[in-house]
Amino acid sequence: MAIDPITHISFDKYIIIQLPNELYKIYNTFTEVIGLGKYGSFYSKDIVGYPYGTVFDIEYEENDTEDQNKKQKGKKEETPGVAIPRKDDTAQSLEITDDILSNNFNSESNRLLIDQGSSIQKLSNEDIELLKEQNTRADKLISNIISNNGNFQLKTKQSQQKYLIRKFRKFSKCFKVERCTPQNLLKFLMDKNDLLRINDISLESIALQLNLSNIQPNGNYLVMDETGGFLIYSILERMYGGKEDDETKNGTITIITETEHPQLDLLKYSNYSDEFLKKTIKYISVMELLKPQNEEFVRAEFLRINEDLNINELLALKERSPLQQRKVNWFERQMSLIKISNTVDYYDALVLQTDFELKELVDRISKYVKPGSPIVVFCKFREPLLDLSNEYLMKNLNFLNVKILQTSCRPYQTKRGKIHPLMTMKSNGGWLLSCIKVIYQDINSVDKE
């Protein structure tokens, strides 16, 4: 059975690893050894072939005394452990389970609790490190921590659990491998405190933008993306789901860029091949779109730059030198840009994430949208959308059903017996405006009955 790179960990792919502290980090299986810092290290090849979502424990060979010595010299990172998949656990959960905790609990009031700090813990950090190296699984580790903490029974159930979870995160050596989907990428950026990079957009806002934009495998979408490729990746995922070779699906994305070269760093994590991206995604700068050249001008420029070349002759050639091919490519790209800039009423949706002044922008580019199709704008703030709505869209008969929307996901601490919404949340996830481009009928063209 070959490895399905969409569902299973494969070679040479970006992957996301969830650590015991619940943080998401990005790695690449191209790396021979993946180092997780204090959580250990392991060989990439050990995890390849297992389904995404698998949890692995890192174990060190018991007889590896050399490793012990190295550790004491502070060089333990050099010898990776063995990543063992948890094959029998369908839940594949990194969280600490109630089974481990329940034996050690009592619910006495915390009235008598006087926090004596860490002095009360009989097991020293060095002891714990030792236990760790001696191939102790996390649950055993925790039992040890509990029975060696003299103060543990005095804590309330809640502080016991908090304490255990803290210790667990500090000492356990396991990790979960997730596919680098847009959803997991977002978690990664959130954990990195890097949401500014994607304009503070939340999963629920991008989800709503995708639905309102009516994304389908065969649609053609006009997009501005100031999220470094995150929006594009999210659209691609809905359309193709990671599969590049399904001939029944042939939608495209046309990206309007602010700069000459598109800035879509995050797209690399999508694991799509360059070939596929080249086929599916077209780039055009605001200048090329809105101040287009015409064919004569391009031909003239071609002549000016390559004084002695005739483009028609070049095009007619059956075989071209690399230099000739580059020149043909340049010409053909200019031609395709001109074509795009002339394609009115074409796109199935206009999907915008941009910090440009919106009235002006929508006024200039909405002509490319097919009548009856949606225009969906994301903005971190509400005010620019209100301005777009009141000062442009609602004054213009070419737009229908103008709505400003906000969606917000409220996650819960989902532990039975202590369920409540998370106490704090970051960012507000932004705002959306949606409307439909329509065709205005001149009132004078209508017969009076």
Place this chain on the structure above:
Amino acid sequence: MAIDPITHISFDKYIIIQLPNELYKIYNTFTEVIGLGKYGSFYSKDIVGYPYGTVFDIEYEENDTEDQNKKQKGKKEETPGVAIPRKDDTAQSLEITDDILSNNFNSESNRLLIDQGSSIQKLSNEDIELLKEQNTRADKLISNIISNNGNFQLKTKQSQQKYLIRKFRKFSKCFKVERCTPQNLLKFLMDKNDLLRINDISLESIALQLNLSNIQPNGNYLVMDETGGFLIYSILERMYGGKEDDETKNGTITIITETEHPQLDLLKYSNYSDEFLKKTIKYISVMELLKPQNEEFVRAEFLRINEDLNINELLALKERSPLQQRKVNWFERQMSLIKISNTVDYYDALVLQTDFELKELVDRISKYVKPGSPIVVFCKFREPLLDLSNEYLMKNLNFLNVKILQTSCRPYQTKRGKIHPLMTMKSNGGWLLSCIKVIYQDINSVDKE
């Protein structure tokens, strides 16, 4: 034991009655007979003396056959029933309780339910009316409805309950009497769909405005109230709690009005005496405050209107005729208005609910606020507050700690076993801006060290 009008139903007061359909309505115990429409009618005197919060059942004398006859002629409103307090029920709940429902429930799936509409109910509406007149308490009534509805056992538990609650609301004859507090008044306005009258303000927003304004029994507050007196009443309630004669409390409220005569209709429901209100509340129009006259001008105007009168002589008189007194009153009011318009740095808070342009307004009236004291502005919309913040307060060194706040209460359906947030809510309750007035120190007056 005399009746305490703050805690107990008394004569000649506005009261709020909660009906079985959970709607709040305002009545006055001055009325001899209070008619609740289809829910019956009763004598005011029957409920006077009982604590606010008491639930009463309306019962008709069993031998009142004359009443039966009248009813059949459609005149039943003319003979009030007897309002009997539920003395043994500390919960005083109008809701239908689980005891009543539980006997009649089964949780079979609703797979087989085909709604045959009202035809399936064997007990006709007329039968139910009859049962009602025959002094049947609500719970008995419901048992009857259940056993006579052939389809009832086929419904799911949820639809059974919905059905019962609907029927209960329609046929039971009980009511709860609440004090006309600002909180209950708000419920009344909400039920009346009249929130526009109080600028859509929610209980949580007014609560926050009162706290941020630091309302205390001895404070003096400058207020603009576009909620028809609701804001004033809410402030008064915090300060005095309905008690007029506590000499240790002597705070005042000064109201700036848009019109010549203040529009504070809702204040009448507060049940405060006119005397108390006159003592505690001062009115001044925007013109009188911001385009004040001086004393000479008032004297001149007095002379112009009353050509032959000397105000000093009038004031010196020990006894005055009613006409003379009116003229003196006019003069004294003008003097007091001048005094108010000159009282800078005086008020303990500026509490605003107004739809005037805020930058201009705050610029003109913030001088009256004591330095270090709060300014708290409510607005139905966020944008005017943002404008006030960015275009005035933050550009001005006389204001500190400018914040825009939103608070929103999310009520739950609080029935054990089926707890969830209410499915729909009305209005958004508005926005607040708070800041502190401070004294700006001229940078040039500070010694350079």
Place this chain on the structure above:
Amino acid sequence: QGAFVHTDYENIVKENDLVLVYISKTNIRPVVLHKEGRLNTKYGTFLHSEIIGKQYGSQIGKFLNSNQVNRGKRHNKKNKDEKKEGEVGEENNDEEDEKKFGFIHVLKPTPELWTLSLPHRTQIVYTFDSSYITERLQITSLSNVIEAGTGSGSLSHQFSRTCGKLFTYEFHEVRKQQAELEFQQHGLLYQDYLDGKTDDKNVANIIINHRDVCKDGFLIDQVENINADCVFLDLPAPWEAIPNLNDPRVMNQNKQVRVCCFSPCFEQVDKTIEALELNGWGSIEMVEIQGRNFEGRKRMVKSIDDAIKVLCDQKERRNLGASNYRKYKKVRNELQEKDGINDDEHDLKRLKTNSIPADQKFNPFGKGMRVKEGDEKYEWSNVCKIESEIKSHTSYLTFATKIFNITRQE
């Protein structure tokens, strides 16, 4: 029958197309177009033939006679939210003679517009929730999705657009038939692909079954192995259905699969979590989605100086009034000595009211007048208004993942 999901280049409305006629924000109507068809709206009757041949997105307008306008106006009073749409020239309402222009728009159906057009048959999963569910379950064009129950079919449309195959189950037979008919009309039934009635299996991908999945599980006759990646359970007791997912012919066995349970009550969530844990699901997380709709509005800018002017004006008029009154008396006396009072009645009345006529008063905020939002005679600022009735709760969403059987691929 027109395909529900279409992205073809041609954008022309054809006979037998299913279109959505947009009458107002709260009135969107699905219509299948026939040559002889007629569509009655509050803006008058439109012939289907007026719509066929137009581009999608077209406005189709007509002049109404006053009678129709009146109906429209009455309707407008009830539904203030709609007043800006569908009728131009409202400011001329008082001149009954002139013909008014009313219009509709013809739109391509999308799952989201379709959801808005539905009469609230059963509890509908709205776009705020459904978009999040789609994203969170990571549904892509490769996913096989299980949905129970079908309900109004609103969510099925959204899933169908995005996913590979959709297996949807409804235990209420009438509702199942209704949904099946709709799917068929919309070109979404997989059976039609099998029968060769349509050739796009990306679009025709719904398999619907009449089934109580709690009792009878998910296996169906049509396929041997459902091989589902994602499960959405909108059932009163999802915990009764969860164990039925363990049949190895239901879920894809060797990959991470996802479930979402949709329950309004808290206690249902608690039982669901219990069942998920018992059945070996992990990464259990419950969330709520809170969606809000806003619209741009105008708010009058009222200057405090204008309010002061109004009061000064009133005061002046009152002062004027006293002297005017004497003048009035004098005039009256003179007139009574003559015969012809009528001619001067207007002047008299004016004096009698002690004030200048209302239309000459300084009235900067249009008090006592009907002022249209945005009227150019006044100053306005932009505000964002939340919908008047907020959907504050739909349901709790409980998500979980599972890998049934971990084996290594090589």
Place this chain on the structure above:
Amino acid sequence: QGAFVHTDYENIVKENDLVLVYISKTNIRPVVLHKEGRLNTKYGTFLHSEIIGKQYGSQIGKFLNSNQVNRGKRHNKKNKDEKKEGEVGEENNDEEDEKKFGFIHVLKPTPELWTLSLPHRTQIVYTFDSSYITERLQITSLSNVIEAGTGSGSLSHQFSRTCGKLFTYEFHEVRKQQAELEFQQHGLLYQDYLDGKTDDKNVANIIINHRDVCKDGFLIDQVENINADCVFLDLPAPWEAIPNLNDPRVMNQNKQVRVCCFSPCFEQVDKTIEALELNGWGSIEMVEIQGRNFEGRKRMVKSIDDAIKVLCDQKERRNLGASNYRKYKKVRNELQEKDGINDDEHDLKRLKTNSIPADQKFNPFGKGMRVKEGDEKYEWSNVCKIESEIKSHTSYLTFATKIFNITRQE
């Protein structure tokens, strides 16, 4: 010791007053002023004597030496939110020689500001919740309020301001002592009124007890009958305390009384409702309060035409570059023939980069530069920014009412 709550006409800061020193939005510090006292802030050291005698609300500023400014600047980088406050002349930061102006404000304590000044000792009930609780329990200056537990005392301050008497209970002895000391310093202890130390019983109205109300109930030595109207329970297990309210000496017996239980977890709410029902409470309703803080900010207005101009500009420069390159080569050759290269290096470099220097580029959005929000060289629009960390949940609030004993007054 200054009274915490004061509305006297005089507004002057006196020695021994407790004041709140406002340093920034997130740094508000309570200080009792002494003649010899010093207050160290990031803006330098302020002498208490500089504050005493000023009006409340005064800004107290001083010029800092560069060393202090540097400290201030370093601090600012960490806390971007604070950058606008406490320091004027930020744009001159680069000129280290000039003295900078730093300032603080001296404020009267209010319960709300006090809450903001607290280090997060235990879970604090914040103003969004506390204001609603006060309103919903209908607390007025006539109400006797029970609070358990006292916790940080933040809510006690708010209750004390509004209510008649406040009975507050704390089972953790150290916390109780801490709170008691604070109440005393703030002039809020009822005992001080009894002892004649203060004469305003509207202000000095708190009775605090060290007590586990779940085990030992609410009765206290100081009064025979608490006669409470309102109860607020912020306890891990409120259901254990609710039965103790039934002692007839605790609650006012012949009027409607109200309770509010404050619990973070859902399951606690469920048990609380059960206990309330069992103990005869009615009108039970659970709610959540969701409060949000926003601040006004500026967002750069970026015109699409400017972006097009930037690209045109780049293209031109590239075209120019090609010819420039030839010029550059020529100049270089000429220079290499001479000795003195250094003098012209600048020119050379300029040619080498094939572009005009960065400061001469068309750069309408300040790309690559540090642009201060609101910089007048750019165009800005107003936006409302939510706080970066939202308190999405504090606790569930469960309210109920009860009338213990209905008798008729005449």
